[in-house]
Amino acid sequence: MAIGSLGAGSGIDLESLVSDMVSARRDTKVKLYENKLTGYEAELSALGSVGSAIDNFKNFVQTLNDDALFSGRNAIVEQKDEKESFVVTADQTASNDTYSIQVNQLAKGSRLVSDITSFSSRDEKVTSSGGKLKLTAGDQKLEMEVKPNTTLSKLREQINSEGKDFGISANLVDDGDGHMFFTITSTKTGAGNTLKIDSSNLTLDSAALGGFFPGLSVPAGGEAQDAIITVDGIRVRSESNDFNEAVAGLSIRALDVSKEPEKVEVSYNKEKVEETIQGFVGSYNELIAVFKQNTAKGAVLNGNSMIRNLSTSLAGDLMSNHASEGSAFTSIFDVGVELLDNGTLAYNSDKFNRAVETDFDGVASLFVGKNGLAKSLDGLLESYAGPRGMNNTLKDSVSKSISSTEESLSDYEARMEKYEASLRSKFTNLDSQLANMNAQGNYLNSMLDQL
Numbered sequence: 001m002a003i004g005s006l007g008a009g010s011g012i013d014l015e016s017l018v019s020d021m022v023s024a025r026r027d028t029k030v031k032l033y034e035n036k037l038t039g040y041e042a043e044l045s046a047l048g049s050v051g052s053a054i055d056n057f058k059n060f061v062q063t064l065n066d067d068a069l070f071s072g073r074n075a076i077v078e079q080k081d082e083k084e085s086f087v088v089t090a091d092q093t094a095s096n097d098t099y100s101i102q103v104n105q106l107a108k109g110s111r112l113v114s115d116i117t118s119f120s121s122r123d124e125k126v127t128s129s130g131g132k133l134k135l136t137a138g139d140q141k142l143e144m145e146v147k148p149n150t151t152l153s154k155l156r157e158q159i160n161s162e163g164k165d166f167g168i169s170a171n172l173v174d175d176g177d178g179h180m181f182f183t184i185t186s187t188k189t190g191a192g193n194t195l196k197i198d199s200s201n202l203t204l205d206s207a208a209l210g211g212f213f214p215g216l217s218v219p220a221g222g223e224a225q226d227a228i229i230t231v232d233g234i235r236v237r238s239e240s241n242d243f244n245e246a247v248a249g250l251s252i253r254a255l256d257v258s259k260e261p262e263k264v265e266v267s268y269n270k271e272k273v274e275e276t277i278q279g280f281v282g283s284y285n286e287l288i289a290v291f292k293q294n295t296a297k298g299a300v301l302n303g304n305s306m307i308r309n310l311s312t313s314l315a316g317d318l319m320s321n322h323a324s325e326g327s328a329f330t331s332i333f334d335v336g337v338e339l340l341d342n343g344t345l346a347y348n349s350d351k352f353n354r355a356v357e358t359d360f361d362g363v364a365s366l367f368v369g370k371n372g373l374a375k376s377l378d379g380l381l382e383s384y385a386g387p388r389g390m391n392n393t394l395k396d397s398v399s400k401s402i403s404s405t406e407e408s409l410s411d412y413e414a415r416m417e418k419y420e421a422s423l424r425s426k427f428t429n430l431d432s433q434l435a436n437m438n439a440q441g442n443y444l445n446s447m448l449d450q451l
Contacts, residue, residue, distance in 0.1 A: 030412070033405060033408065033409040033412065037402060037409070040401050041402065044395060044402070046294045046300045046301050047391060047398065048395065049290055049294065050301070050307065051395065053286055053287045053290040053291075054287065054381065054389070054391055057381070058381040058385045060284075061374050061377045063279070064277070064280050064368070065368055065372070065375050069272065069276060070268070070360075070363075070364035070368060073091065073096070073266055073267065074267055074268070074272075075090040075264055076264070077101075077264050078265070081259065083255075085255055085256045085257065085258035086101060087253050088101070088253075089250070090249055090266050093248060093249040094247075094248065099231060099247065099265075100263060100264075101231050101252065102258050102260065102262065103228075103257050104235070104257065105225065105228040106227050106256070107189035107240050109224050110137065110188070110193070110223055111219065112184045112185075112195055112218060112222065113219050113222070114181055117179075118181075118182065120179065122151070122152050122172050122174075124152050125152075126150050127146060127148065127203055128148055128149055128203070129203045130147050130149075130150065130203070131145075131201050131202035132146070132201040133199055133202050134197070134198040134201070135186075135195065136196045136197075137166075137167075137168070137195045137196070138188050138192060141166075142166045144158060144159070146158070146202055152182060156171065168184065168186050170184045170185075171183045184197070189225070189240050189241070190239025191223075191224060191226045191237075191239075193224040194218060194222075194223045194224045226238060227240065229246070231246055231252075241253055250266070273364075277367075281346065284314075285344040287314075288311075288343055294307070306390050314377070314380070315343070317373060317377055317380060318345075318373070320376070321371075322369070322376070323371070324366075324369040327365055331373075332366055334355065334366075335355035335356075336348045336350075336352025
């Protein structure tokens with residue numbers, strides 16, 4: 001019998017009866033399952049927030065737990081001109097010192113130009129029979145096979161095509177008075193690297209022989225030259241505009257000739273250290289805020305042992321002595337980090353700067369030394385963060401509980417469907433019997449009425 005028609009035969013509301021009987025057995029139990037799932041899902045969400053905060057804090061701890069952070073150097077140029085004449089970068093081997101640097105000369109490549117009587121047209125033939133042409137700039141060599149009947153224009157195209165990987169290019173310049181100038185340029189810098197041409201294996205036409213390759217000359221200022229800088233009164237030369245070995249730990253790039261020496265101060269990268277410590281303080285406070293939010297009275301993680309243990313361990317680590325031997329500082333609270341009454345941290349820039357000026361190495365040792373705070377925290381957080389950490393283990397456990405509860409709920413719903421089907425079968429049979437009895441009663445009543 002279709003749903004909704006149960007009881008139609010007997011006239012009794014059997015449909016409501018079945019619904020009430022199923023509901024009486026099902027609803028309370030299903031509600032328990034649903035409440036359980038809601039609690040698990042809230043716990044999983046809270047653990048997700050906690051895990052993100054732990055991972056974020058660990059990232060800052062790892063950034064802090066890096067020797068390179070405290071051994072890095074800044075190179076600050078007191079630029080007098082509006083246009084930079086050089087830039088300096090310092091690695092961790094550079095000495096903290098002050099230098100005087102001036103750019104006297106920039107490195108440049110060379111340029112050859114044909115004389116004014118050589119050519120009048122780009123279509124003039126250079127060679128009828130062809131041959132080999134060799135271009136040399138220092139240790140850089142380009143050998144070309146020139147085809148017969150090559151014109152000046154075609155030679156230019158060939159040099160530009162084959163010479164692009166060698167820094168060699170050619171051009172044609174028409175002065176408008178009937179003179180065509182052929183130029184060849186090399187980007188190979190440094191004295192002694194001036195471009196040279198060997199056409200001894202190339203048969204030149206008589207017209208070109210007198211004015212082309214023999215006529216190619218180095219114009220004024222066309223020779224390749226070294227870059228020259230002066231460092232603390234010492235002149236230093238380089239084939240390029242990069243000076244990577246002039247001063248130990250410094251890389252200097254010449255950009256423009258400078259009018260006078262400029263001061264360069266190399267010191268510890270205090271700004272980067274300060275920025276990282278501020279990030280550490282901020283991420284710690286975010287972690288504490290997430291802990292408090294999720295463990296407050298009535299919160300889903302109230303009484304969570306993992307958070308309680310981690311909070312206690314973090315506080316203990318912060319309060320511990322992390323000084324190295326001979327240091328004037330014993331804890332991070334001596335160098336600009338402050339502990340507030342609510343358990344969060346604050347950063348005092350003035351105190352940090354005073355500590356750095358007093359003993360930079362002592363500040364560094366508090367974080368990355370043998371007993372440094374960052375090293376200690378990194379080890380502590382390893383047990384809580386990441387895919388194998390305690391927080392993720394708890395999340396996996398809650399996820400399994402969700403899956404198990406959903407499976408149990410699904411099984412129970414299946415049993416309730418069978419129970420409802422059983423009731424419908426029984427009441428359908430009862431409804432049919434009652435319908436037959438009603439029919440028989442009606443028949444007897446009609447017979448009696450006829451007597």
